[in-house]
Amino acid sequence: MTAEPGAQTTPSQTRIAFRAVGRSLAASARSIAGRLAHVARAVAEFCAPVTGVVSTVGWLVLAAAAVSLVIAFTFGWIEFAFLGFTLLAAVLVSVAFVFGRMHFRVGIQLQPARVVAGERAFGRLLVTNAGATPSAPSRIELPVGAGLAEFVVPSLAPDAEHEELFAVPTNRRAVIIAGPAVSVRGDQLGILRRMVRWTDPVELFVHPVTARLRPSAAGLVRDLEGEITKVITNNDISFHALRAYEPGDALRNVHWRTSARTGQLMVRQYEETRRSQLVLVQVTERARYASDDEFELAVSLLASIGVQVIRDATRLAVVTESIALRTATPTVLLDDSSRIEPVERRFPTVRDFVRDATKRLPAPSVVIAVGGSLLPVAEFRSIETLFGADTVTIAFRVELGASSTITKVAGTTVVTVGDLADLPRLVRRVRP
Structure with missing residues (x-):
């Protein structure tokens, strides 16, 4: 209904109009935010191969370089400019350390795979160069339980192997996970790190210490064929008594000799047995x-x-x-x-x-x-x-x-x- 010329708008109509505008603006804001989030995710996925090699230290170095350069250009302090460009140079130099491709076959073996708490267990890491050219020296990181073992793998000729042995702490009952084995390439300062996973995790079961019990002693349950209960059933092994036939009883349970003697159909009842x-x-x-x-x-x-x-x-x-x-x-x-x-x-x-x-x-x-x-x-x-x-x-x-x-x-x-x-x-x- 259209308001007539000269009609005044009531306060309630004004509030309704403002609410409609607010809902419209909120819907638009949510739509824009959703699109921006989608674009941000797409950009992050596109840049992941590059940003993924930057370590926490690397991000701190880049942040410090950016802050230093902003201070230098804002206040004209040449010292901060020198610091900022030095940090950026460190990042650029570290890029050279992450280039290169490795062709490894890596295997993890735990001997034995199951031990009792307190027994000794050992692990074996075997690295083989599966490439056609000699490999560059690298570093292998292997998580073992809550710890982290690091092994330096030297340059390997094609098909050459490098073996590392390590002890696994088994002083307490647990499931100890060794792996995955990850090769790490990067600079000595840890600004950039390129990691490649080579194996799946391997489990070592550290069993609890147990006491040897005598056979049948633990069962506190001594029946092998089933124990008889006080529950009466129509189908079982242990005979209990006879009762008068009722509609629905199975004819196979009818005791025909007694039925002929008494002139009334009689059926067997049993005491229920059950396995322990x-x-x-x-x-x-x-x-x-x-x-x-x-x-x-x-x-x-x-x-x-x-x-x-x-x-x-x-x-x-x-x-x-x-x-x-x-x-x-x-x-x-x-x-x-x-x-x-x-x-x-x-x-x-x-x-x-x-x-x-x-x-x-x-x-x-x-x-x-x-x-x-x-x-x-x-x-x-x-x-x-x-x-x-x-x-x-x-x-x-x-x-x-x-x-x-x-x-x-x-x-x-x-x-x-x-x-x-x-x-x-x-x-x-x-x-x-």
Whole structure:
């Protein structure tokens, strides 16, 4: 509707008009900003081959040169002009050091690929000149865990090899990553650095120290053919009783001799049997342990029990707050146990953690929980309420240096472990 001549514009109409203009300007600004960002990304990608070789030191040198030249031309100070041109000359001279192409074959070998914490492990770096001409001297950088190893590779004739040996620190359980091996070309001041990646990372598994347990001792589950439960079912092995036929019952369960004698169809009932299912859980919350050494003792205990249960061919599930460990073979379990790390609090209580970790698992016959000395016994006991009466709950409470004991708290067996060497004796004494 068009306003008539002489009609006055109300304040509300003015505000509406200003808001419309503001929205239009904001939309235009966003559109322009998006286009500028797209152009900036395109320019950055185009310049990446050049800007990528400039190190942090190089950018600082360029910035210092620019500031010096601005001061020199602004205030006429010849000293700053000399400084600025000297810094620029240093950058230009360093360009010559990044030219050239290398044709290397680089291999990394770790011997052995799996060790127990405290054992020695060595690495081997082999560099081969795969080019048709001699190579120029270069430098190879190899990250090993948290450290960085640097090797100087001399000039190599075609097909010539250069070997470097290095030791890998394995004093603590971990997964140590060696690599990728990167060749570095650049000036001695580190202004420009051209890096070429030659290998993929290689993993070294440092397994936890474990205690050797007797066969069947870790299972605390002693049945091989399946244990009988109190659940009554229509299909199983262990006969329980006969009952009257009901519509829907399978005819194969009809006991014909009794049916003929009583004149009424009678069907068999069975007591349900099941294969043993052991669930092994470790509380890895950092606040539940008094020290890092206590945490390592808990991981060693977890791995010791898990390895023996796998050897006993009992079905096993091993879980922590952060990962579910694979249990196909003892080696696979030990590999995954090398990855266990302390975590911050993720669940309100230990009971919530165990409930979440086991909700997709088959009903267990035995649950073993491992925790630190700062985890109250009441938290261990709360796990028992998650499972039925047929499930045995055993708590291993790790307290470094304490006397190893076994106590019964309500329906939960609490085993206090002060030293890994005590574990075989304690496991033999546990009576679920």
